[in-house]
Amino acid sequence: xxxxxxxxxxxxxxxxxxxxxxxxxxxxxxxxxxxxxxxxxxxxxxxxxxxxxxxxxxxxxxxxxxxxxxxxxxxxxxxxxxxxxxxxxxxxxxxxxxxxxxxxxxxxxxxxxxxxxxxxxxxxxxxxxxxxxxxxxxxxxxxxxxxxxxxxxxxxxxxxxxxxxxxxxxxxxxxxxxxxxxxxxxxxxxxxxxxxxxxxxxxxxxxxxxxxxxxxxxxxxxxxxxxxxxxxxxxxxxxxxxxxxxxxxxxxxxxxxxxxxx
Numbered sequence: 001x002x003x004x005x006x007x008x009x010x011x012x013x014x015x016x017x018x019x020x021x022x023x024x025x026x027x028x029x030x031x032x033x034x035x036x037x038x039x040x041x042x043x044x045x046x047x048x049x050x051x052x053x054x055x056x057x058x059x060x061x062x063x064x065x066x067x068x069x070x071x072x073x074x075x076x077x078x079x080x081x082x083x084x085x086x087x088x089x090x091x092x093x094x095x096x097x098x099x100x101x102x103x104x105x106x107x108x109x110x111x112x113x114x115x116x117x118x119x120x121x122x123x124x125x126x127x128x129x130x131x132x133x134x135x136x137x138x139x140x141x142x143x144x145x146x147x148x149x150x151x152x153x154x155x156x157x158x159x160x161x162x163x164x165x166x167x168x169x170x171x172x173x174x175x176x177x178x179x180x181x182x183x184x185x186x187x188x189x190x191x192x193x194x195x196x197x198x199x200x201x202x203x204x205x206x207x208x209x210x211x212x213x214x215x216x217x218x219x220x221x222x223x224x225x226x227x228x229x230x231x232x233x234x235x236x237x238x239x240x241x242x243x244x245x246x247x248x249x250x251x252x253x254x255x256x257x258x259x260x261x262x
Contacts, residue, residue: 022080029076033069040065055129055181059146062130063123066148111166115149118165122146128168128175133183133233135174136163142233156237182229183236187244190221195256200224203250210243 044061123146128134132143134153139161141153151168153161176183191200197214204212204226215225228243230236 018083018085022083025080025083026076029073029079032076033072036072037065037069040068055131058130059126060123062146063119063148067120070148111164112149114166115164118169119146119148119151121169122151122165127173127178129178131181131233132178133176133236135176136161136168136171177233181232183233184227185230185236185240185243186225186227187240187247188215188223188225189244189247189251190223191251191256192221193219195222197222197224199254200251200256203254204247207243207246 040061044058122128128143128146128151130143130146133140134143136153139153139155141155141161143151144154144160145152146165149165151163151165153163155161189200191197201212201214201224204210207228210226210228212224212226215223217223226243226247228239230239
């Protein structure tokens with residue numbers, strides 16, 4: 001038909017070639033980033049199973065994975081944007097005024113950049129590592145993950161404390177396991193006034209690695225304390241529960257405590 005215009009698939013591709021190329025570039029970057037990340041994760045898992053990764057190596061490996069992932073995605077988005085002539089013109093102008101742009105972008109993304117730089121410094125200097133037991137601003141928990149911008153702490157009650165890395169890098173942190181991975185565990189029991197304290201302390205005398213003592217006294221009773229060690233931060237809850245249960249059961253059997261232990 002004269003003058004008719006047929007809108008074919010070929011003409012659609014030609015008309016929207018830049019958009020299609022940009023979308024394909026971003027998708028390819030995401031797929032490549034995910035593939036590389038999973039490959040590194042599998043490699044780390046095999047090394048962990050064969051040789052065992054130290055907390056230092058585990059922390060650095062996680063940061064390297066995330067840096068590589070972010071780099072591939074950013075490059076993919078950059079290559080996608082330069083498919084558009086308008087973006088190229090803007091980029092040319094931007095390069096001519098790069099100093100001004102650097103100030104603007106740096107000011108706008110100061111917090112994010114600061115957290116990212118702090119995350120890299122934390123991974124290099126390693127004041128905290130994956131699995132460490134730390135206290136930060138009166139909150140104590142196990143370091144679950146150190147990401148590029150945030151660090152995740154798992155508290156005793158199961159909550160997650162998410163801390164910006166800049167705050168960690170600029171604040172004081174108590175690391176209970178930075179030298180020795182073992183964690184000291186303490187449990188307490190109360191006995192009524194006049195109870196046989198010597199006998200109560202002797203009940204744990206045969207427990208290896210346990211030290212029992214009188215912690216405090218008042219008019220309502222006496223608090224006894226027992227200390228031992230857990231092999232790592234993750235086991236401290238189970239160790240404390242087991243020691244408390246054993247002590248209370250023995251006290252009950254000796255008639256020194258009225259607390260029922262199931």
